[in-house]
Structures are given as structure tokens and as C-alpha cells.
Amino acid sequence: MDIAEVAKRSGVPASTLRFYEEKGLIKSVGRQGLRRVFGANILERLALIALGRAAGVSLDEIAQMVGANGSPNIDRELLAKKADELDSTVQKLIAMRDGLRHAAVCFAPSHMECPKFRRLLGLAASGAIKSEGSDQLPKRRRSYKRCTGQAGERGDM
Amino acid sequence: MDIAEVAKRSGVPASTLRFYEEKGLIKSVGRQGLRRVFGANILERLALIALGRAAGVSLDEIAQMVGANGSPNIDRELLAKKADELDSTVQKLIAMRDGLRHAAVCFAPSHMECPKFRRLLGLAASGAIKSEGSDQLPKRRRSYKRCTGQAGERGDM
DNA sequence: TCTTGACCTCAAGTCGACTTTAGGTTGTAC
DNA sequence: GTACAACCTAAAGTCGACTTGAGGTCAAGA
Numbered sequence: 001m002d003i004a005e006v007a008k009r010s011g012v013p014a015s016t017l018r019f020y021e022e023k024g025l026i027k028s029v030g031r032q033g034l035r036r037v038f039g040a041n042i043l044e045r046l047a048l049i050a051l052g053r054a055a056g057v058s059l060d061e062i063a064q065m066v067g068a069n070g071s072p073n074i075d076r077e078l079l080a081k082k083a084d085e086l087d088s089t090v091q092k093l094i095a096m097r098d099g100l101r102h103a104a105v106c107f108a109p110s111h112m113e114c115p116k117f118r119r120l121l122g123l124a125a126s127g128a129i130k131s132e133g134s135d136q137l138p139k140r141r142r143s144y145k146r147c148t149g150q151a152g153e154r155g156d157m
Numbered sequence: 158m159d160i161a162e163v164a165k166r167s168g169v170p171a172s173t174l175r176f177y178e179e180k181g182l183i184k185s186v187g188r189q190g191l192r193r194v195f196g197a198n199i200l201e202r203l204a205l206i207a208l209g210r211a212a213g214v215s216l217d218e219i220a221q222m223v224g225a226n227g228s229p230n231i232d233r234e235l236l237a238k239k240a241d242e243l244d245s246t247v248q249k250l251i252a253m254r255d256g257l258r259h260a261a262v263c264f265a266p267s268h269m270e271c272p273k274f275r276r277l278l279g280l281a282a283s284g285a286i287k288s289e290g291s292d293q294l295p296k297r298r299r300s301y302k303r304c305t306g307q308a309g310e311r312g313d314m
Numbered sequence: 315t316c317t318t319g320a321c322c323t324c325a326a327g328t329c330g331a332c333t334t335t336a337g338g339t340t341g342t343a344c
Numbered sequence: 345g346t347a348c349a350a351c352c353t354a355a356a357g358t359c360g361a362c363t364t365g366a367g368g369t370c371a372a373g374a
Contacts, residue, residue: 051281055253076261083257100240104233125204
């Protein structure tokens with residue numbers, strides 16, 4: 001298969017396939033002239049990558065899990081860990097969903113006057129909801145270097 | 158309250174507060190010299206913003222919802238819509254979680270030989286799982302200009 | 315008075331996952 | 345044998361949400 005064929009069958013753009021190869025996520029079996037030639041198992045591999053992405057695994061992590069070559073040798077412990085992370089995210093999102101759903105039908109004239117909504121607000125503010133630590137929702141990566149304290153800012157960073 | 162006080166109480170860094178102000182998400186009640194002075198309701202407002210973020214609402218959307226000034230006047234329809242989006246995300250993540258959980262304990266020598274895992278793979282590949290349309294998980298924004306077809310790449314873009 | 319630390323602004327940098335552009339090469343149909 | 349669509353590479357751009365840096369202002373304490 002050439003790259004266009006893979007793109008068509010997998011739905012992954014050719015540019016992304018090249019990018020994945022560069023990252024070591026996939027490998028072509030060879031070249032015909034300049035052109036990459038892919039084996040049939042590439043599709044399975046791409047599905048695996050899509051799975052990981054859907055679960056919130058970063059490309060780098062996926063690369064580690066599936067290695068560049070050979071058949072994917074996925075660590076079961078890692079799978080379980082990812083499943084647990086997913087689960088805690090789900091719990092948070094469910095809390096959010098219920099809170100929002102209530103707020104949408106709440107009789108209080110302003111949301112701010114509804115105790116339930118205020119409780120939800122408290123939850124969100126306290127970080128009970130917003131993903132902390134190594135959660136999968138990539139939103140809020142936060143903490144590049146200094147994540148030591150949340151206030152402070154002295155010498156203005 | 159000065160900006161440091163707000164930062165300490167809310168857990169939101171001063172730089173972020175300035176950024177939010179610039180974006181029109183919050184407003185200081187005035188200045189003392191150069192320094193911003195915030196009213197007490199800023200904390201509630203920040204909680205509201207945290208709530209929105211946790212629910213996957215973009216800052217721009219939040220700005221529209223809560224306006225720059227005045228008390229937040231949140232659209233109930235929008236809330237319900239966001240709750241529904243959240244719900245569909247939750248469903249997908251639950252499917253993922255269960256799949257991963259099974260894979261972690263599956264007896265098959267390689268995950269690739271496990272029918273359940275392969276089914277999960279099929280799901281992920283078919284886009285049943287990966288967020289499509291206006292989902293909240295910001296991962297995969299895709300399609301800036303040309304998202305017309307997924308293969309093709311002719312004239313090489 | 316002079317230092318200093320907390321604040322200020324504006325511009326640029328960061329992160330991940332891609333996409334887009336520019337410029338070059340080539341297999342294949344005519 | 346020549347055109348050209350489809351491939352190639354390397355580098356730069358994009359997106360959102362912030363953070364970081366450089367350089368400046370100002371009020372309060374020694």
C-alpha cells in the first residue's frame with residue numbers, strides 16, 4: 001500500500017502518517033523510489049494509536065507502549081492504570097453533568113442564588129473537579145517549571 | 158483585594174488573572190496607582206470560570222456567557238447543551254474504560270488476539286469513540302481549512 | 315533618601331499534535 | 345519521451361490557554 005491508500009483506508013491524513021513515522025509510532029516496510037510502502041498491519045496499528053489517543057494517551061506514551069517496530073507489546077499494568085484514570089475522569093464529568101443539568105432547570109431566579117449551583121461552583125473552585133495530576137483530559141497542562149505554590153509571584157517570575 | 162490576595166484565595170496565578178482581565182473574563186473595580194483592586198465577588202466569578210473550564214467550555218465561550226461586567230447571566234439552553242455534550246463524552250469514555258479494563262486482564266496472549274480488544278480497536282478506528290464534531294475534549298481540534306475529505310492530498314495541499 | 319519588593323505592561327515563548335508551505339523528485343499514463 | 349499528479353523533505357505555522365521575560369513604576373520601611 002502506498003501512503004494514499006493507507007490514508008484512504010484509515011482516515012488518517014498522509015501528513016499525519018509521515019508525522020507518526022517521524023515520531024516512531026509507525027514504520028513503512030520499505031520504499032519504492034522515494035515513496036513509502038506500508039504493510040497491511042499498518043491499519044491495525046493505526047487503530048491502536050487511535051484507541052490510545054481516544055483514551056487520552058499522549059503520542060510519546062503510545063510510542064513507548066507499542067514500540068516503533070514489531071508487534072505491539074502493551075503493558076497490562078499501564079492499561080489498568082489508564083483505565084483507572086479514565087474512570088476518575090468519568091466520575092468528575094458525571095458530577096459536572098449533573099450539576100449543569102440541574103442548573104439548567106433550576107427555579108432560582110439567578111444561578112448564583114441556587115444552593116446546588118453554588119455547591120457545584122465550590123467543587124469546581126476547590127479543584128475537586130478540574131483535572132489535577134496526570135489526568136487525561138489534556139486541557140490544563142499547567143506547571144511547566146514552577147508549579148510549587150499557586151500564589152506568590154515574587155520578583156515577578 | 159489586590160491581585161496577590163485574589164491569587165492566594167482563588168489559587169489562580171496573578172499572571173492568569175491579568176490574562177483573564179485582558180480577555181474580558183473578569184474586571185477589577187479600579188486601581189490604586191497602577192495596581193488593580195478587585196471586589197469580593199471576583200472569587201465567585203473565578204469559580205464560575207473554573208466550572209466552565211472543567212466542563213470543557215472555551216474561554217471565549219465563557220466570556221460570552223458571563224459577559225465582562227455585571228452578574229453572570231447564563232443561558233439555560235446553553236447549560237443543557239453543555240450537559241448533553243458532557244454526557245456523550247462520558248458514554249464514550251466509559252466504553253473506553255471498560256475496553257481497557259478488559260484488555261488489562263484478558264487471557265489472550267497478545268491483545269491483538271483478543272476479540273474484545275479488536276472490537277474496541279474497531280470502535281476507536283471508526284470514530285465511534287474519538288470525539289467528533291463539537292465535543293468538549295479539546296484534543297483533536299483538526300480541520301483548520303481543508304477537512305473536506307480525509308484522504309486525497311493532491312497537489313500536496 | 316534610598317532601597318526593595320510587589321505590582322505593572324507588552325511581547326514573546328511554551329506545549330502537543332498536527333497542518334501547511336516551499337521547493338524538489340518520480341512513477342505512470344499518454 | 346515528456347508531462348504531471350502524487351509523492352518526498354525540512355521548516356515553519358496553527359490553535360488555546362497560559363507563562364515567562366524584559367524593562368518600568370511606585371509605596372512603604374530602614
